[in-house]
Amino acid sequence: MEIEKLSPYVRVAIDSILDPSWTLEERVIWDYELLYLMEGELLVTVEDEVLHGQAGDFFFFKPGQRHAIRIVGESRIRQPHIHFDLTERPDSREVGVSFKPLAQMNAKERGWFRENELNDRLYFIPTRFRPADPLPLEKSLFEVIREFAAKPPFYELRLKSAMLAILAHIMREHYWGSAMKSGGQLERLSEVRAYLDDNAHRGVQLDELAERFHVSKFHLIHLFKKGFQMTPIQYHQKIRIEKAKTMIQYTYLSIQEIADQLGYSTIHAFSRAFKANAGCSPSGYRDATSG
Template sequence: MNIDEVSPYIRVAMDSLVDAAWRIDERVIWDYELLYLKEGQLHVTIDDRDYYGKAGDCFFFAPGQRHAIQAIGGARVHQPHVHFDLRTEPDSKEIGVSFKPLEQMTAKERGWIRDNELNTDPSAIPSHFRPHDPRTLETLLFELIREYEAKPPFYELRLKGMLLSLLSHVLRDRYWAHTVTSSGHMELLSEIRTYIEHHAHRSLKLDELSERFHLSKFYLIHLFRTTFQLTPIQYHQQIRMEKAKSMIQYTGLFMQDIAELLGYANIHAFSRAFKAHTGCSPSDFRRL
C-alpha cells in the first residue's frame, strides 16, 4: 500500500441489526468491507476456510475473496460495518455492493474488483481478528456511520479522514499485537491497560501501577510507551477525557457532576484538564 496515494471512497456505512436466521450466501465483493461484531455470533467462510466470531471480533473481507456469512447461536446479530475503496476511482460512485458469486458476474462487473493492497506486511489485515482496543475501534466506526447517514455539508471530505483514522487504528492495533506478542509481554500489558480503563473514574498514580504490577516505574513507562506510544498516565488521561466527552455530548449531566464522576477534585481541575486535552472548555464542547 502506497500511503501517499490513499484517498478512500466510502461506499456504504451502516449499523446493521439482523435476526437469528440471517445469512448471506457465497459472494464476491468488489471493494473492502470491515465488519465489527458488537453483539451475537457469526459463522463466516472465506475462501473455504471457516471462522467463528463472537462479540468484540472483527471480520475483514478483501476484494475478490469468496465468502459467506451466517448468524449462529439463536440470537440476533449487531454488526456495524463499512464498505470502501482504498482510493477513489473514476467508477467508484457507479459501483454498489456486490451480492453475487464470481461465476454470475459479467465481464464488466469482474473488472470492478479492486486490487487487494492490504494483504502484505506491514499493512496486512487478517480476515478475522479480535482488536486489543475494541472501544476505540467501535467509537471510530460509529462516528463514521453517523456521518455517512447524516450527510452534513462536506461530509465526503470528513468521511475520508474518518475512514483513514479507523484504518490506521486497525493497522496500529495489529502492529502492537505483533510487537507485544513478540516481546512476550502481551498478557501483562493487557492486564495493565484493563486496570487503567477500569479506574478512569478517579486519579491514578504511576506509583500505584508500579506497586500493583511489580515493575519499576522506569520499566513500566518504557514497556507501555514502546507498545502504545503513550505513558500509562497519558493513556489514563485519554480514557478519562473520552468518557468526559461522551458524558458531555450524550447526557444532560451538569459539569460539576461529570467532574465528580471522573474523580476530579473540583470543576476547575476538570475544566483545566479538559481544555488542555481538547483545546476547548467543557461548556464550549457541549455547545459545539
C-alpha cells in the same frame, strides 16, 4: 501501498440488525468491507475456512475473497459495517456492493475488483480480529455510519478522516500485537508512552523510567524500539521538540521562555536539541514560519 496517498471512499455504511433467518450466500466483493459483530454469533466462512464469530469480533473482507455468513442460534444479530475503497477512483461512485459469486459476474463487473493493497506485512489486516480496546474503533465506525446517513455539509471529508482513523487504529494494534510476543508488553509500552507525553515539560532519564515501570533499561529500550522504532529518550526528545515548534510558531514567547517551560537547563542545551531534531536553530525556525 503508498500510505500517504490514501483517500478512502465510503460506498456503504450501515448499522444492520438482522433476525435469525438471515444468511449471506457465498460471494466475492469488489472492494473492502469492515464488519463489527456487536451482538450475537455468526459462522463466517472465508476461502473455505470456518470462523466462529462472537460479539466483539471484527471481520475484514478483502477484494475477491470468497466468503459466506450464517447466524448461530436464535438471537438477533447487530453488525454495523462499511464497504469502502482505500482510495477514491474514477469508477468509485459507479461500483455497488456485490452479492454474487465470481461465476455469475459479467465482464464489466469482473473489471471492478480493486487490488488488495493490504497484503504487505506492515499493513496486513487479518480476516478476523478482536481489539484489546474496541471503544475507539467502535466510536470511529459509528461516526462513519452517522455521517453517511445524514450527509451534512462536507460529510465526505469527515468520512475520509474517520476511515483513516479506523485503518490507523487497526494497523497499529495489529503491528504492536505482532511485535509484542509476551503478555503485558503492549500495556506497558502504552503506559511508558503516556508517561513521556505527560512529561514533555521536563527532562526524563532512562533510569527514572526503568525504576517507575519495574523493567531493566535494556529491556525497556528493546521493547520501545519494537513499537516506535526509536528509544524512549529519542521519543521523549522528539515530542518535546514538536511542542517547542508549536510554541515558537504560535506564541510570542521568547526562545528563553520556551526553553524554560520545556525544562531545558540552558538555552544552549535547548538550541542544540532543537537543531539536532529540526535541522535548524529555534530562531531560524521562527523566521522560517513567521508571516
